[in-house]
Amino acid sequence: MSGTFVGMPAFPKAAHEAVGNTTLRANLRHATHTIRDKRAKAVAELDDWALLREAGKQIKDHTLRHLDTYLVQLEETVTAAGGTVHWATDADEANRIVTHLVKETGECEVVKVKSMATQEIGLNEALEEAGIAAYETDLAELIVQLGHDRPSHILVPAIHRNRGEIRDIFTKEMGEWGRPAPEGLTDTPAELAEAARLHLREKFLRAKVGISGANFMVAETGTLVVVESEGNGRMCLTLPETLISVVGIEKIVPTWRDLEIFLQTLPRSSTAERMNPYTSMWTGTTDTDGPRAFHLVLIDNGRTDTLADEVGRQALRCIRCSACLNVCPVYERAGGHAYGSVYPGPIGAILSPQLRGTTSEIDASLPYASSLCGACYEVCPVAIDIPEVLVHLREKVADQGGPGHRLERAAIKAAGWILDHPGALAAGERVASRTRKLHPKKLPGPGAGQWTNSRDLPQMPAEPFRDWWKKNRT
Amino acid sequence: MSSPTPPSSRERILARVREALTDAPETPEPTRDYLPTHTIDDAATVLDLLHENLADYRAFVHRVADDELPSFIGTLLAENGVRTVAVPPGLSARWLAASEVEQLLDEGAPGGAVLTPYDLDAIDAVVTSCALAIAETGTIVLDGGPGQGRRALTLVPDLHICVVRTRDQVVASVPQSLPRLDPGRPLTWISGPSATSDIELDRVEGVHGPRTLHVVLLCP
């Protein structure tokens, strides 16, 4: 089974290893740069992109503001269409509900559509403990699962793997799980995709229970929407007799019409396509088509805590497109695993500390895992101001104290006093200028040492500007 | 006397949502000043765009006159080596009249013929109509209506031939498509054959869904 993120080191430490891994750096650079340019072209095709972005933002804000109303409405419409709605306050409860539902069918295996929510709650591990095998069917998830690995990207969880590594994983592991990889498998993407098709086909055909997430839930109609590319989603949503969808409470949109925005912005932001190959929409159950039983498990798992934060709640607008990951210079170099969560990259840096709190070392370090360059905000199709939320969360982390922050606070206070006394500041500047010949190129200790490991310090000037001004202009 | 039951998770979540929103400011009505379409309102232009975008995502696109449709489908099936075809209920018998293939009807409904997933896996192709096609995104939408069948039919066989009636089934944009679709029906939006970007974020066609998609634009 896949690894988990429990006990992750803080971001800088995890990133240190990633930065030194040249294969990983090359894989991430190649993949993110490929998609970056394509996204820009796909977005440029729509003259009204800024307006779609603004409308998407407003609809999500409006939904969140009235989330209780829309949740109740969704429950009514799904139930009226033949579905059953379950509510789970946290991961454990959601896992108990799903495990119970699977056991009631008498089955001991399930096929899964790629789902962030089920990864977030650790559903596969919970099912395994209950003796139920959960087969991931998305190609990238399959690569992660077969490789006993952890996901490192929202859309492409195996982005850290190149084609050669994928070939090796398939050749070595597929036989352990079912149909082995074809003899003489090469590393061409088409052959690798074909190997996955053959391997998973037998699992799809015999599947009795499918588990999914959803990209959108329409309160007005009770419709769920899954956006995908490969057809594994359609297989899992269509062939089994029982379908269980685990979805975060924030995935609601109020009306059918609202989809007209997100079905334009999501594919272009995500895979840089005008439209993804397959989108499935279903409302409860249908007598002659698809699963006979449909269960919707709505999960909170920290979302209401996030909703309570007036700055941080905008993170709940996220439609999981992963555009922010693909443009992020920090993600590109640190890799997804360093974020210690199923949600990596800029969105992960604001989502994980809100969903999980900031008590752990990794969660307290995530708000600092950004240079605040703003590229993420620029591409976000629902205009989440990620830098704003990062700085807001830094304040929370600084306020709670903890390792490093007490010293830092003392330094900030001291600097604050100097900066509020220009005379003292000028005196300090003059000392720095007069002793400049004595300044070494490398400095020890925290802060200065981190700087001078890879960069020279600037040479101090002969005098500060304010002294020049005094001499020359007054 | 019974002890008071603890609040359900449903009640707890709803209460937590309401508490979280206590001081939240009211939000304005969303503005919808984005464009209803990006394409000029001209049937020929819209059809050309549909053709171009379907082809761009590796669907094979054909423009066929109505009276030539049976022979066209017959030739297409023969060229692809198709021996068995899944037939959805309500498909015009005329469409397959010139095809020399074994036709397997799937009525979907209990009491009628129902093909199992294994049956479908052994079938070479499926021929369907559609509910709608969207030009700007190169999308065909199936809603299980006459000639379309249940969703598994267009999923498991490896070759899908979909006939679009250009006279009244083509819209320009996503905003124009939704009012014409019934959310109560199971809907499948198809934009090209199945594909993946999971290997190095580069697009490869052909994974679990039909690896070959032929779209026949039926011209009056």
Add this chain to the structure above:
Amino acid sequence: MRVALFATCVNDAVYPSTAIATVRLLERLGVQVDFPAAQTCCGQPQFNTGYRRDTEPLVRRMGRAFEGYDYVVTPSGSCAAMVRDNYPRIAAKGTDPRLTQVADSLVPRMYELTEFLVDVLKVTDVGAYFPHTVTYHPSCHGLRMLGLGDRPTQLLKAVRGLELIELPGAEECCGFGGTFAVKNADVSAAMGEDKVRNARSTGADVLCGADNSCLMHIDGVMRRQDAPQRALHLAEILASTEEEPWS
């Protein structure tokens, strides 16, 4: 027109040449510029590190220092963006009404240097002479928060003798990011090294920017690598003339 220079703390202490160049440039264009000595720091390092309350005295100080001027001009995109984007946030979160007064009063008067030149003075040819090859790095806050667009390159293209070479990956962050440079030093350095690799690939004599904090980081990497290039602030290029060339 009363114009104040907001030199910024980094330029005051470490890069006085940039502030001096800004003064000379503005004076050459006929602007009488003042340097209110009460100014220190806009509070950006504190705010971006999570110490919002510690920025409040600095916000009030900025308000007092620049009271009465029509324009406040600064050769730093990130400091201008700090005032414009974050002062209203600090005011909204804080309890002191004075913070709101400062934000309301200062935000519309705060101009980054290239904005002031192009939008207010309406010049792109400032009469500069700089006989070198130059590549331009648009710092993130100027690029994305202020939306400086092509103002800096318009100015550079009008400089006599200057050959502008496009920087590959120009819009990618250099990796400075304030305390990010030390809190996440490995990633920061990796970004800086990639930026310098791109800069060196242009073969330009000078990498030009409009934010000295980024340039301190980039130039630090360049000097560590003994690169033949140097990082230089745009103001120093624009201040350079045949009579008084940059040295």
